[in-house]
Amino acid sequence: MPTVPRDTRDIHDYYGRRYRVGERDVDLTGRPREWMLGLAWISMFAISLFQYGFGAAVPALARERGWSVGEALTVLAVWVVCQAGVSFPATWLYRRVGPRVPLLVAAVLCAVALLALAHDAGPPVVTYSVLGGVGCGTVYATCIGAVTQWFPERVATRVGFVSGAFGYGALPFVVLVSFADPAVVLDAAAVLVLVAIGVSGLLLSRPPANWWPAHIDPHRFALDRRVNRSIPNNVPAARAFPPWAAVRSGMLPLMFVVVVLTATMALFDVAYLAAHADATPAFTAASLGTLAVAAGLGRVWTGSLSDRLGRKRVLALALVLGGTAQFGLLAAVRGGTLAAVVLFAGLAGAGTSAGYSLLVSLVRDWFGDDATLANYGIVYTGKAFGGVAGVSLAGAYAGAPSTVPAFLVAGGLGLLAAALTARLHQPGRRVLSVPGA
Template sequence: MTTTDLPSACPYREVQDRNGRIYRIGETDRDVMGRPRWTMVLFPWIGMMAISSSEYAFTSAEDTLHDAHAWSSGNIFWLMGVWVFFQAAVAFPAGQLRESGRLPARNAMMLGALGTLLGYFSLAYAPHVIVAYFGYGMFSGIGAGLVYATCVNMVGKWYPERKGGKTGLVNGGFAYGAVPFVFLFTSYLDLHNYQGVFVFVGALCCAGLAVSGWFFRDPPKNWWPADVDPLKRTDDPRILRALEKNPPAVKQYTPREAARTPVLWMMWFCLLCTAGINIFGIAMQVPFGKDMGFAGGIVATAMSLKAIVNGTGRGVIGWISDRYGRRNTLIFVCVVLGLAQYGVLASGKLGVMPLFLVCSMVSGFGGGAIFPLFAAMTADYFGENHNATNYGMVYSSKLISGLVGSGVGAIAVDLWDYEGAFVIAGSVGLGSAVLATFLRSPGRPSPRKIRPNPMPISREAM
């Protein structure tokens, strides 16, 4: 006679810290999904690279779109603004649907793949710019927003103890994944092949999103790595440093509770300003370089370097923020982003190509670094359980920043030429650095306000 052991769920227990926050411990990543959690960095990273071309490579196809469809430059810039609008608009509702269980991560990625494919098909075959506004601006923007919200928040859930570097790495794919397409659109795209090229790129990105999204899996609510005790001081210096500089949220804030804190709306406005500068640089750097007399190859190289540094900077800045604190790093990034706008303007006006490339890279670094910082900071301040919705509220500022950076940026260039537009962008960046100094984790008392206990526990009453 033989017996068969029935499978049973891996035992876990929930512990509570002094702030009342609950941690679910005892389950490893393999217990939850049957594979190591680094795969939930790899697959989101691939997904982010697959949607990057829709934003960062789009302006490189401006000349071909203008000649092929007779669209004006204003229409093309506003087309990008509409894409950014919908990409940001979907972040909050997507977060709510994800956390309620009505939109599994895998389904969100599949919808994103479909939207990306429709976007490129509309660029190839749209009979009128209105069709492109719906196909590329709305459907592709919504698809990219679903992918972005799913990928970024997934990493923070699987790495709650050290999320900065991992979030930055995944977020970086949203920029440097566009580099091959920047060169493809700049050097190869023309009136004879644009339809085939757009269809090929759309199918390639769609396949990448579908394949990577198939492996997505959320951890249980309140999950914490089994090898890291949330109530004790860890011996791992990397985790110890990250938790000291960026302590976990005092509790898991619901979206309603987070919306009542002033710090969330300060983060919203700070991201509005910095993201607007980033979109402005993406939209205006190519035409500015061409107007300053730089060759098309130089401009393409500058845009590619901007995308590379934009992406790699996101990963590096996440690692730096784990070491030195998210708020301090954000202040530094805002200063760099603001000063870089003055540098791009000066180098273009002087015709100094090497300086133009350097300033373009520095601008790309600052513009890319803000997004993983805010993603990780939202989880640090408000917890991981509702991070998709909470970060969706913060990220919704890109609704306005996309239109301001591309559409209004084009208007500013018409009114005040490039000098006025770049000076305004640089000043806004420096102002954002001042605003960032006021960001504090809600519910956590300031060290200056903590008074020593006049009756320590160790003192015995006589």
Template structure:
């Protein structure tokens, strides 16, 4: 009997390399060798799944507004939700930066809050007088405060994790993950076509969505993990990726970042102010469209209004992926401004148009406004670097609180064509602000030292 020979084992140390701009990258590990659920593609799907339940609170707001019969207080609920959701994103980023929270914990906590908010909305819809003082107070606290905070925690945890697992294609990864934020509302809205457009049908739909949201948070949040700091996927040389336009096609129309910004990236610069204004203006138009569509459906229930609400959500989901992909190929600033322009052109068709035109315009408006956020991720990374871009996006997202509240007020007090005309002008101003933004100049600073390598990976050959 011959003795079986064991193949020699070789150990390869994890190393850190710098690209031509001095940025640090950790190389030597594949995504499947890292502790986690088994590959970054699965992580991306987990982030997408967790987003499904949280996004119903925004894009499925018509489910909550329908039993209220278009009462003006519904816009206050949406405004409170928007402010809380936008405020929770930078708080979550700060907790992660200080290592006080992990993405899985944020998703679990945020998903539980979202499920509770949807359950409260279901109870209000089932009550005898949902538009009364008790129902409005419950929605303001439960749906607005609790649900907005929960949705912000889920959004922040999923987007940052998707970007960290795909450092070479962060905008595309964020666009895919946030697509679930919009898609989650499509099926519940269309389910009302089967059950009927009345309050007694809304309550079981919201209750079912609350249960699914909780299951999604538990299942996805328990497995969601971050890669190691500065991790870069094996098989792609970060130094070549930074310079080779054939390998990295986005370099043909998007200049790479020249520096890593400090914790408060350019908050006093003209570029920052322009992008902050563009985010606030886009958020105002987005929340105006959501509020106006939900109020119109509640005031005069009909299948056209329901199809328009579902088309707006589906268009936003599709628009995020399409606008994100086109931005990497043809230039982020150009594509983002074009998407905002298309959203502005679609605004007049939301009111007074025929059924088919209204649905098409709703889908186009959703794609134009919803596609803004993932492209901003790439735009800020190109301005402030990988880590500086994450900090910049978290701070920039606070503009949604101001813009969203203004959009809800516009939907409440300026009905009809006057509101849609204002929303179109707002989107045109946002497009001009994006086109005027220029990459800030890098600051001279000392580069941080490379961390000490303490981990290795082993592989066996035959």
């Protein structure tokens, strides 16, 4: 059984942050912490089909069951509200009881939701949207929380890696559901999702509060750029900001608005490509598959890049890319060229997805370690509002003669989000002289 070393102690660094040092990951769990990373990745991969995969299933389900575009998009919109809206209570639950109970409950909810989508004749707003949304949101928050605690020195890259699976993991389902019987694919997916998340729930654990890997000196990591490549672009918080203080700083509400705008743009792309009037199975699979893969890889890439260039700078650049890509996607859709649609769907996915993973690190860097999950839970809730706006915008123009206004609005919102990101600043930041900077 794992043993706890006797020399375990709490220390503080130059910024006042607390660390629990002396315990190796194998002392705590009997396994390297990469096991926990893998379990979180598997769970995120499993729930990836709910957002992008549902979009790919919309044309087939609408044909078979007589759903209107509005009914299909309502299912997606309510799912987004529940998935994002549960983030704050889900992070609270994770902090209280750990990952096991949330993941096991979420595994059942997600499996029931997929079975309902496979067999309900009418739009399964309650069973798929509510149960599936709550289940997926719980998985998302729990996995992000566990990764943040197990990799405190590499939050951006590891969160990017895990949350990336929420995007590219949908590709197999997108392809299968576009060409095979949706009910069969959904039944199989329900079993796989139940097993994947259930096993992760049984095995995933969290370290003690403020745990720090024993092989890294936290004092050197805080100040030496040879150890921490993120210096000097990402300076730690001046002090801890609990949610009420983070809101009063003005920066957390501004981040919330950025998420609302980003989610509007991102969910507009998913919903519009799903409900595109002239879509063929090849078009749906190619466009949404590319969007999902690019969204996942974009999170991985920007997470690593933000260590070198700074979180805020990379986030702003990614949003400029996502906003600009809307205009290219407009031209591609109007031109009817699949290759162009795929290209700009990929650029849009890469740009719009970066905010969700980067904001975890940005919230931690600016508001402190102690309330990272609570503050991020508040910020991520903005996706619920943006998701409804984006899906509604897509529904309004899905069958319209001209889609120009919709894409102009989506692109404009993305560029506005980039401009607001440039106005973000770290609250209470002290001017520090960092050795080696």
